Amino acid sequence: MEARRTTVAQSKQTTTLVWVGFPVLGAFLLWLVVLVADWVAALPWAPMRGPFQLVASIPEPHATVGALVVGALGGLVLSVLAALERLAVEVADDRVVFTRGNGTTREFDRTRIAGVFLDGRKLVLLGLDGGELTREDAELDADELADAFQSHGYPWLPDGDPHRDEYRRWVEGAPGLPPGADALLRVRAEALRKRDAEDAAQLREELGRLGVVVREDRKRQFWRLREH
Structure with missing residues (x-):
């Protein structure tokens, strides 16, 4: 007899919001850029004047239509990336x-x-x-x-x-770690800094094989030893 199964997944409402909301938000943000481009381009102290001057030089309605299309496509890309990670x-x-x-x-x-x-x-x-x-x-x-x-x-x-009370914040050279763990935590800290989630996950597994359990909070790493 097949085992009972229960599946927990993203709701249909959230999925629809992601597929619709990201493109709409992207189009809206780029439309705002077009809207303020002339004003920002005229400010001598404004940062990133070059891109705003370029946008301001595009005639209408091409600027608005282009912004809406590019923004929507950019939002759609984010929707696809979110779907892949769901x-x-x-x-x-x-x-x-x-x-x-x-x-x-x-x-x-x-x-x-x-x-x-x-x-x-x-x-x-x-x-x-x-x-x-x-x-x-x-x-x-x-x-x-x-x-x-x-x-x-x-x-x-x-x-x-x-086990939350067993965690200690990792600092380089922390005592009590098994051989090789400190080096892996150092490399993992760099992966977290670069937001390389895949590399950080792989390094977590390597640390687990050494008996070290690691979690992070705002790129700060905390560790404890696994029970033997």
């Missing part, structure tokens, strides 16, 4: 599956999961050894997630991370 969480009695809009999936067996909680907008699966199996950006309804996991018997932790 997360759906499928909870079954025997496993949890994370699926991104780009088709990538990650699957976790129920027997490996000791707890589930939200840390801000991140969904975290705790392993049996106290480490984190995954920490996923999840712009999903918190109540729906809680209901889905609890209905399938997973230990939902409403108070958040049970």
